[in-house]
Amino acid sequence: MKTYLVTGGAGFIGANYIHYMFQKYNDSIRIINVDALTYAGNLENLKDVEKRRNYTFIKADICDREAISKIFEENDIDRVVHFAAESHVDRSIRSPEIFVKTNVLGTLILLDCAKNAWTEGEGYVQGKKFLHVSTDEVYGSLERAGEYFYETTPYDPHSPYSASKASSDMLVKSYIDTYKFPANITNCSNNYGPYQFPEKLIPLIIHNALLGKKLPVYGDGKNVRDWLYVRDHVKAIDMVQELGSLGQTYNIGGHNEKQNIEIVHIILDTLKDMLPEGDPRKERISEELITYVEDRKGHDRRYAIAPDKIKSEIGWVPETMFADGIRKTIAWYFENAEWMDRVTSKDYQKYYEEMYQFREDGE
Ligand code: NAD
Ligand code: DAU
DSSP states (O other), X not given: OEEEEEESTTSHHHHHHHHHHHHHHGGGEEEEEEEOOXXXXXXXXXXXXXXXXXXXXXXXXXXXXXHHHHHHHHSOOOEEEEOOSOOOHHHHHHOOHHHIIIIIIIHHHHHHHHHHHHEETXXXXXXXXXXXXXXXXXXXXXXXXXXXXXXXXXXXXXXXXHHHHHXXXXXXXXXXXXXXXXXXEEEEOEEESTTOOTTSHHHHHHHHHHHTOOEEEETTSOOEEEEEEHHHHHHHHHHHHHHSOTTOEEEEOOSOEEEHHHHHHHHHHHHHHHSOTTOHHHHHOOGGGEEEEOOOTTOOOBOOBOXXXXXXXXXXXXXXXXXHHHHHHHHHHHHTHHHHHHHTSTHHHHHHHHHXXXXXXXX
């Protein structure tokens, strides 16, 4: 039975990954989820799996070397899948330091603990693998139509978030090159789907539209993101870890580029279509809620992944069309209204007021 150490499993993609893995492998794997439970980590995302005998949660910070090395000492870890990170660009612009700490130092500590635990003689214990989950934002911004991010595209990060992820990727590459460490890196485009925290565009727009609140669109709304349904991403991660060539990087994306303003219109149309007549929320949904606000500083114009390598070498292709994925996502938020109420209480209100008040004031 393989033992997985998943970091950041209480967050959006990590929780979807853990659900996917138990659905796929059931009792034939064991998962240890290590998460510091920051504002973005929510054990409620994992309540369906928490009673499984082959699942363990450990509350720990990946920057805590002692705690992480103890996990490796006490468990024979076969796979590391590293999601834990500070993940929101806007927060990184306001408070960059924690991004460097968690994303850079945390990744280094995790790499080092895995390397120490897996070392045997001159090499490594057979079959051990580390997968570092990263982002397309490390490649910077595409300005011309028809250009795509390939694995060979030079890194050109612009935000403190993407700079910290680029640094963490470089550290993983350095371990591969220096120590022949058995790792892969995946660089994925924008995810959407269940359990996404409503600081990110899609859940924020769904949440605000249902409440009849303003829908903040940064700048001219024409920045382009390449959206991928989260289940397609987590499936790709598993495929890369099992079928990829060690030491390689794989880009993950679905050729689904959309301007932000298009996303907002699609959400409004889909909400109107899915809500029954007479539902008071339906009356509140209106294009008039769209509010152009001050742009994100250093806002990357366009991201677009070329997923050719993962397709040709591993056979992964995206399966969820955006029209289906957004309906599934909205259906999930309808069914989990209490989840949304809970995550948007307390600290979220303070965050929201600060982040969006400053944009409206043009501070
Ligand atoms: P998220 O913010 O929803 O979750 C991050 C998780 O990491 C949370 O559970 C949080 O508690 C945990 N965490 C944060 N700091 C920690 C620390 N110091 N120690 C232990 N746990 C800590 O993020 P997400 O959107 O699920 O992203 C997961 C990973 O995927 C990140 O590495 C991100 O860079 C990458 N990624 C995200 C996207 C996307 O669209 N969301 C796309 C490509 C890559
Ligand atoms: O590309 C992958 C990245 O996608 C991940 O690495 C990040 O972790 C993830 O957060 C996401 O980053 P983005 O900055 O692209 O996602 P976000 O949802 O914050 O914003 C998407 C776009 O929408 C972006 O152009 C900014 C814009 N936006 C965002 C918010 C929150 C708005 O116009 N209004 C908003 O209120």
